[in-house]
Amino acid sequence: MLISELSQKVGLSKDTIRFYEKAGLLDSSSKRSENNYRNYSDEAVSRLEFVQHGKALGFTLSEIRKALNEWDTSSTEDKLRSIRNKIAEMDEKIGQFQAFKSHLVEKLKRMESTDRRVALKATNRTD
Numbered sequence: 001m002l003i004s005e006l007s008q009k010v011g012l013s014k015d016t017i018r019f020y021e022k023a024g025l026l027d028s029s030s031k032r033s034e035n036n037y038r039n040y041s042d043e044a045v046s047r048l049e050f051v052q053h054g055k056a057l058g059f060t061l062s063e064i065r066k067a068l069n070e071w072d073t074s075s076t077e078d079k080l081r082s083i084r085n086k087i088a089e090m091d092e093k094i095g096q097f098q099a100f101k102s103h104l105v106e107k108l109k110r111m112e113s114t115d116r117r118v119a120l121k122a123t124n125r126t127d
Contacts, residue, residue, distance in 0.1 A: 010048040
């Protein structure tokens with residue numbers, strides 16, 4: 001697929017795709033057609049989606065590049081282990097987020113309750 005189609009599929013500009021390619025996040029040895037246009041594979045879509053997810057989660061491009069390079073050179077067993085470990089880490093983070101959310105919900109309830117009592121007292125004073 002040409003860069004314009006890749007751009008549409010992943011929702012990134014052509015310039016961003018070229019930047020990621022220069023940054024080593026995308027294979028720069030993409031096959032070229034007779035007219036010298038790059039032809040990107042479905043793997044390019046997968047890699048760019050990985051980059052987008054990583055960025056959305058706060059990873060630096062350097063960290064993402066390292067993860068992609070490790071993935072490229074890992075055995076299938078290492079990849080499976082890596083995925084299992086990442087899922088376990090995510091489950092732990094989800095638990096932490098849920099606990100913190102519960103804390104914030106309770107705090108909100110207490111604050112709203114206090115705010116209502118203060119409003120009622122102010123209303124009673126003006127009567």
